[in-house]
Amino acid sequence: MINYYNIKYLEKFAYKYLRNLEKIVYKERNKKEYLCISMFPYPSGMLHLGHFRNYIINDLICRIKLIKGYKSFMFFGWDSFGLPAEKKSIEKNLNPIVWVKKNILLMKNQINKMCLIINWKKELNTSSIDYYYYNQLLFKNLFKYKYIYIRKNWVNWDSVDKTVLAEEQVINGRGWRSNSLIKKKLMPMYYFSVKKILHSLIKNKEKYSPKSVLKLQKKWISKKYYYFFYFYFKKKKIKFFVKNIKDLFFGNSLLVSYENFYFISLLKKKEEIKNFVNSDKKFYDTKIYGTFYFFKKIKYKIIITKDYYDKNIILKKIVKFNPNKFLIKIFLKIFLKKIYLKKFFFFFKKNIFCKKKYISKLKDWSLSRQRYWGTPIPVLKCKCCGFIISKIPVKIKNFNKKIEYNTFFNYKNIKKCYICKKKSIQENETLDTFFDSSWYFIKYFLDEPFKKFMFLNKIDKYIGGIEHSILHLLYVKYIFIFLKKIKMCNIINPFNKILVQGLVLNKSYYSKKYKKYVNFRKLNSKEKYIIKTEKMSKSKKNGINPINLISRYGVDCLRMFIFFSCNIKDNLIFDEKKIKGIQRFIKKVWNFLIKLNFKNFDISKKDFLEIEEKILLKKIVNNIIYNYKKLKINIVISYLMILFKELKSKEE
Structure with a gap:
């Protein structure tokens, strides 16, 4: 044992141990598996503290289950299609394919420094052909059973991102990402018929969703x-x-x-x-x-x-x-x-x-997007045969030149119709990324989904933010109700329980002069800013890179700060000063253990504690176990601090 708290040495040792642990656990076939999954990220920039909070909750649950004898590891994937990745690639003057691969490596390096127990063998990427082939296969089934249809309609047009937005992606008349005013535009679109599943959606009684999620969904459906x-x-x-x-x-x-x-x-x-x-x-x-x-x-x-x-x-x-x-x-x-x-x-x-x-005020889900970087819609437009499903997979067209807005959308991809053998046009619109994420967790367990009947075990815990209640979680319901109706799946609700984590908040600075958010490190003392405490996000430029904090304080210290600051379900306001207090406590615990080791103290000895002390410690341990089960980790840490004080006073 080293004589002082050496962060770098301990984290190297922990990382090696976790990699070996994965091999040992998966060799033991008789162990029951506990499935705990976090919502996967967009690889459009570096991860911030909000992501870190999500993953350490998942990691903690998996570690507890491992101790209890379950086979439990984290799964990880990348929601790599869509506007965030495309906008970044335009900004960096790179093709999205190159940009996404580069960024995944950067973010993976970040995640590895977090010392999480992840099964990387099951890693998935929505922009890989191994994934979007099954996305197209799901679309094919929906089209076959007439759950997807095409019609001309007034759509929400985002003039900044130059794409159509679903009703759920318009917040107070503005685009959910660009924040630009939305205009109405009349154009043909692909729609998922919500009317066909509406009765099942309303009738479906859930036990797994928190009340806060169900309340928001009920309000949105508005029956x-x-x-x-x-x-x-x-x-x-x-x-x-x-x-x-x-x-x-x-x-x-x-x-x-x-x-x-x-x-x-x-x-x-x-x-x-x-x-x-x-x-x-x-x-x-x-x-x-x-x-x-x-x-x-x-x-x-x-x-x-x-x-x-x-x-x-x-x-x-x-x-x-x-x-x-x-x-x-x-x-x-x-x-x-x-x-x-x-x-x-x-x-x-x-x-x-x-x-x-x-x-219900619930609209049919508009699926098509006028973008390049997304799952190509597998449809051929033929003058003789009409709209027919293409032979899948329809691969992404690889442009060597710089990608610009509408470069691909205005490009006509001429193909031969496989029915009448005449010239036809391959659809150049792409699928909404929420279509990609509505079923991705199936791919962790099944190599070939949607080809035959899928007998699925429910995911024990699904972790994510409350902001996904209306978009992501509602679309998951749409897909699984459809799969159950066509007898391709055995369940409607894929989750046993949804754990809604709180947000991580930080100060954001909005420039009155330039009318945009400014990074707190690039503030100008002469300018005026609107200062708010808001959710950490790339768009508001108030994200904190957890790796910078890990290098200063250590991963255990940062984890403990996040868990101790508030309940998992509550919003956390970032304050670096509090991390220093946690670091001092960890050092005290380490020094105490070093002393015990040198003095050859044995806590398990019968005469180490008095009867009254044993009763007090038993109460503390019982409270720790009770609050662990309720996942009130902030209270668990409080009791651990009390336990430490009692043991330290005895040692003195």
């Missing part, structure tokens, strides 16, 4: 019950919905979504509606009326709205317009005579039509 009736417009019978019975009497406006192309085509106001879509207005008064029959003709004003109603027409009261006096009189008569709602609906069922139906 509400409506009653539907019919009105007449240009001799056509059209369905409309009311949320409450009162709306039928007090409502004065039929709200029509701008995405309801069929009804809008009947209005013959194409240019006016096109101008409205990209304006700041919420409503557009068409000054046209629809007719509803209730004892006599009732007219409702037709209003085009940006509020999404799943292309359904909703009857509501708009303050600007006067309510229908005739219907108000009928409403009052019905309720003054104490005619109950059941009788009222019986009348409608008999004479017109009235049924209850739930409507």
Whole structure:
């Protein structure tokens, strides 16, 4: 044993030990496996402290399970497709293929210094053909069973990133990465039909997701019950919905979504509606009326709205317009005579039509992106055969010249149709990266997914941030509901439990002059900045490289600081001063163990502790075990500090 706390020596020894441990554990075949997985990162830049927190939680759980006799190691992969990697490659004037490989090596070097127990044999990379071949195979199955369709629609267009964004990727009217204002653009897109799985999505009762995740998803799905009736417009019978019975009497406006192309085509106001879509207005008064029959003709004003109603027409009261006096009189008569709602609906069922139906604001998932760096969509556009699935894998076109925005998107890839043998065009759009990450964890355990029925064991713990509740975790549900429906998988919920970690926060500096975030190391004393405590991220330039902290304080010290600062589920505000306090404690423990070693103290001896001390220590140990099970590691460390004080006082 060395006489002082030598960080570099200890970490070299620990790293060698962990590499050998992996070989020893996997030789023992009888051991039960415990699967614990962290959400994998984008390899677009160096890892920050937020990533480190995620991985050490995973590492801690795996280590506990190893002690308990399980076969438990971390898995690692790279979500290497998408805008972050493409933007960085343009910035560095490199092809994304070269940039991603280079960056993975850099980030892997970072991870190795973290002394994590990772099974690198199972490493995956979404931009490798070994992975995106199965991505295309999944797309092929979805297309075959008509869960993916193509239609022209108003889409969210990000003018900075020059790509389409899904509804979930637009936050307060701005792009989730570029922060630019989103405009609406009419163009053909590939969509995943959420309607086909909506009932299963709502019906699916989960036990594995935390309440915070379920609350956000429930709010996003926003399921509400409506009653539907019919009105007449240009001799056509059209369905409309009311949320409450009162709306039928007090409502004065039929709200029509701008995405309801069929009804809008009947209005013959194409240019006016096109101008409205990209304006700041919420409503557009068409000054046209629809007719509803209730004892006599009732007219409702037709209003085009940006509020999404799943292309359904909703009857509501708009303050600007006067309510229908005739219907108000009928409403009052019905309720003054104490005619109950059941009788009222019986009348409608008999004479017109009235049924209850739930409507969700959940849109179909837009899958295609106008980018180069992504999984190529395996579709051929043939004039004779229409849209048909290409022979897979469709490989990424390798450009030798500098990649620029829309370089690949405007490029026409002519191919021969394998059915009619005529010229056809290979689709040059790519898949949304959330499609890649919706099933990646299957690839850790199965070499060839989606080829036959997959019997999957549930992942015991899945670790990630709350910000992925609506995007990533919702898309995982879509894919697994589909796989269960076509009898390709035995489970709908792939996780036994989801562990939502808190964020790591740090000060960010936003330049008023240049209107962009500035790295805290490059601040100018003459400039004015908006200072906020925000989530560590590359875009806000407030990330801290954990390797710099490891070289100063050691990996154990940094791990202990993160676990001790707060509960795993709470947000952590970075403060380097607190790390120094943890370092002093570790040195005290080390010096104490050195002293014990020299004095040949044996704690296991019966006479080492008094009866009262034994009772106190037993209580402390029981509290440590209890809080370990609850993963309240900050409380565990507090009790370990108390335990250390007791042992130190006895030694003195």
